[in-house]
Amino acid sequence: MRSWSIPAGKLFGIEIRIHLTFLFLLVFVWTTESSTQDPTAALRGLALVGVIFGSVVLHELGHALVARGAGIPAKGIILLPIGGVTILDESQSIPDASKTWQRDVRIAAAGPFVNLFIAGVSAAAIAAVIPNFAFLAKPLVHSGNLLRSLVWSNVYLGLFNLLPAYPMDGGRVLRALFTRQMDPIQATQRAVRIGHAFAILFMMVGMLMSNWWLVMIGFFVFIGAQLEERSAVFQSVLQSVRLEEVMLTDFLTLSPADTLEDALDKAVHTLQDDFPVVRGSDMVGVISKQKILDVLRVSGNGYVQAAMNRIFEVASKQESLASAFRKLSARNLSIIPVVDEQHLVGIITLQNLMHSMALLAESRKLRRES
Numbered sequence: 063m064r065s066w067s068i069p070a071g072k073l074f075g076i077e078i079r080i081h082l083t084f085l086f087l088l089v090f091v092w093t094t095e096s097s098t099q100d101p102t103a104a105l106r107g108l109a110l111v112g113v114i115f116g117s118v119v120l121h122e123l124g125h126a127l128v129a130r131g132a133g134i135p136a137k138g139i140i141l142l143p144i145g146g147v148t149i150l151d152e153s154q155s156i157p158d159a160s161k162t163w164q165r166d167v168r169i170a171a172a173g174p175f176v177n178l179f180i181a182g183v184s185a186a187a188i189a190a191v192i193p194n195f196a197f198l199a200k201p202l203v204h205s206g207n208l209l210r211s212l213v214w215s216n217v218y219l220g221l222f223n224l225l226p227a228y229p230m231d232g233g234r235v236l237r238a239l240f241t242r243q244m245d246p247i248q249a250t251q252r253a254v255r256i257g258h259a260f261a262i263l264f265m266m267v268g269m270l271m272s273n274w275w276l277v278m279i280g281f282f283v284f285i286g287a288q289l290e291e292r293s294a295v296f297q298s299v300l301q302s303v304r305l306e307e308v309m310l311t312d313f314l315t316l317s318p319a320d321t322l323e324d325a326l327d328k329a330v331h332t333l334q335d336d337f338p339v340v341r342g343s344d345m346v347g348v349i350s351k352q353k354i355l356d357v358l359r360v361s362g363n364g365y366v367q368a369a370m371n372r373i374f375e376v377a378s379k380q381e382s383l384a385s386a387f388r389k390l391s392a393r394n395l396s397i398i399p400v401v402d403e404q405h406l407v408g409i410i411t412l413q414n415l416m417h418s419m420a421l422l423a424e425s426r427k428l429r430r431e432s
């Protein structure tokens with residue numbers, strides 16, 4: 063997602079990015095409108111895109127600021143042609159859904175609320191300045207009348223997002239309400255089923271009415287619901303699995319007194335990419351196969367002691383996978399030694415974490431289905 067978007071500045075310290083497909087929309091509007099005879103039509107078309115664009119940005123800022131108020135920082139906002147996505151950094155929060163449902167409802171409702179608020183305030187302001195303004199004249203949203211478009215596009219954005227079609231905002235509210243009675247995964251699955259039903263409805267109605275916009279939204283809701291369900295399963299695995307269940311217990315250690323050539327000889331016989339360096343029973347560092355090769359190539363043979371990384375994190379075997387994952391990603395590490403009462407009892411590497419998580423997610427799915 064990130065790689066297909068370009069930065070467009072910051073608002074309230076939150077990074078705003080524009081997805082490349084949004085630029086295609088701009089080009090599309092420009093070319094279709096400028097093909098008409100009226101030269102100002104193209105400009106007005108772009109202005110309308112600007113109005114909708116601004117409304118979507120404010121919608122997403124609503125989510126992001128309420129989330130930040132609740133202690134979940136927003137990593138950024140990505141603008142897509144069908145709306146925006148706010149990426150929240152939930153790695154720091156400890157999801158205990160029974161306590162967080164009210165917070166989740168507030169975060170989800172904040173976006174549509176912003177749009178309905180803008181619609182109300184701008185309608186009141188327009189009515190005050192322009193008496194007898196034709197609010198109900200059709201078409202409601204059109205580049206020919208930007209003020210009326212401002213009001214109605216926000217009404218649409220607000221109401222449409224409140225439909226209970228997960229992962230749209232209304233669906234998120236619904237999911238949060240479900241978590242009062244069931245565990246988060248079940249709540250997500252129920253919301254996903256409703257989301258899928260809506261997605262299919264959108265696509266069918268869209269095709270019947272030749273409204274391709276609605277077909278596209280239905281398609282994205284369908285895919286989005288699927289992805290959310292997968293990440294919910296993933297999250298729960300992260301939270302509930304202890305490191306002792308997945309750590310590698312059969313692993314190779316190196317000694318700081320080993321030469322790099324010795325280390326490489328040993329490393330050849332294992333699939334392991336990262337090694338704890340141990341003196342006696344003390345962990346003194348970590349080193350990767352790649353690092354051994356790099357140092358050998360650049361400065362020739364030497365001792366592991368000089369080449370190893372002395373800065374590392376250890377974890378206890380009772381810690382959750384989520385916690386190990388945070389440690390790995392926060393410091394860009396590729397290995398975490400697992401200790402029990404000062405003794406090295408296992409290692410967790412990025413490579414083995416990926417494997418074991420895929421396995422665990424699969425085995426849980428099997429258990430739930432049976």
Ligand SMILES: [Zn+2]
Binds near residue numbers: 122125173
């Ligand atoms: Zn929203």
